[in-house]
Amino acid sequence: MTAAPRRVPSLIAATALAIVIALSQLLAVLPPSWLQPLLASSWTQHGIVSLSVARDEIGGWVVVLAVVAALLAWRSLGTRRSLPRKAVGAVAGFGLAASLVTSGLLVYTSIDQGAGVRPFAPLLPAMASHGGPDETLAVGSADGEPLRADLYRADSDGPAPVVLYVHGGGFDGGARSPNALNRYLADRGYAVLDVDYRLARPDRPTWDLATADIGCTLSWLGREGAAFGLDVERIAILGESAGGNLALNAAYRSQSGNLEPSCGSADDIPNVSAVIGGYPVVDLAGEEARTGLGRLMGEVYIGGSPEEFPERYAAIAPATHVTADSPPTLVYHGTRDHLVLPGPVEEFVATVRREGVTTRYTSIPATDHGGGSLFGTSTWGTGIIQAAIVQWLDAHIA
Incomplete structure (x- = not known):
């Protein structure tokens, strides 16, 4: 009983x-x-x-x-x-x-994907500990707002190749911070600059400002990078989510000569040898606009809907700026991303390939936004992403 x-x-x-x-x-x-x-x-x-x-x-x-x-x-x-x-x-x-x-x-x-054999990951169900930056640098200012970058020095001798890391956060959030990539790449010989950009507010859309702020850091890098042991002839830009959009746009526009930085001079912007977009926002006017969070993102970042500002949405779409001279492009993405939908990203990669740009698309199966690395946990997805990035950097800026 x-x-x-x-x-x-x-x-x-x-x-x-x-x-x-x-x-x-x-x-x-x-x-x-x-x-x-x-x-x-x-x-x-x-x-x-x-x-x-x-x-x-x-x-x-x-x-x-x-x-x-x-x-x-x-x-x-x-x-x-x-x-x-x-x-x-x-x-x-x-x-x-x-x-x-x-x-x-x-x-x-x-x-x-060459990330090694790990039968079980992570060993503990908690965020991994990632080392912080070696130095925080002032790279410029835009409309009186200071722009800074966290420098993770490379574990190598001589001038080091540079990766500009652009954080995500829906264009209106996020910040420079330790993550699963910055110190990991520095330990493998790549200096990392984790950069600032102006965040959107309801009273200040930044569709025409944020990419220019990445240009500001590029301009500073061209002028001052050598003094910090950085090899300004070997540069890649890496961004994730909203930062992936900014990374792709900054790389493509700098190569085509139409990136006007928010500080410094366009003449100082060095050549970008590779670009990496992690689960990047590429289609705010299309499929993303049909999701609830996608609409909210567009309203804050752009200032309104695609029907109100079609030219603004076109201006922030990376496919608008890709040419045959665009730098080699790596994109990685979770196959079950419910925030940045996989379909438009796959179509974007196909567009880049049609332009004749060296391109690689790495999919992380059965994962959502971040591919398992969004909060820095050492998951299988994190390992796949790290391996893909290092392979791409080794091939193009090492």
Whole structure:
């Protein structure tokens, strides 16, 4: 008589955990385009992205949680095979099977992309510790607002090749900060400048300012970089999310000679030898405008909708500025990104290739925005991204 009541807590815990795991795995399996009606609302889109990113950041621990859910479900079943208990068991079983498949895909991709063999990652379900910058430099100012850059010195002798890192944050957030890439690249011989740019506000869209601020840092680099041990003839720009948009636009426009910096002189801007866009915003006027968060991003950054300002949206689209002379371009992206949808990014990469630009597209399977590296956790996705970037830099600016 007492056995069944004792199983009630197990059933409740199994139900809650099984549902969360199963939902997170559904989001890792289903193409984002299938969820377009849900993504049209900023609230539901935010919930979907939050659940998926949490799943990605704990990496292999999803499998551990799925096993726990399955064991709790098995314990709650006992000898009473009621329909609700069977349903919980089925949901837990799906979550476990799907988590094993998606984790297996990430392990395989990690090996295939040269990121090494890691059967389980991260070892702890927490943010990794990343070293801070060696120095913070003042590179200029724009309309009285100072622009700074954090310098991560390369672990090498002589002038070091330089990577300008441009943070994300939806164009109205984010900041210079340690992450999974800056110190990692510095330890492999690449100096990193993690740069500032002006953030958008409701009363100040920055569609025509932010890329110019990246130009300001490039201009400073051309004038002053050698004094800091930086090789200004070997430069790459790397940006993620909104920063990926700015990195691509700054690189393409600097090569075509139409990047006007917000400080310094365009004559001082050095040649950009490679550009890297991580899950970059490339289509705010198209598919992104049909998502809730995409519309909000455009309204703040651009100042209105695509119907109101079509020329502004065209001006911030990287495809507008790509030419045959654009620098070699690497793009990496999670295949289940519900914030920056994969479809437009893949179309952008195809456009760059048609221009004859050396291009590589690296997809991180079953991952959402950030590919598992958004908060710096040492996941399989983080390893894939790090390997792809180092390979690209070694090929083009080493």
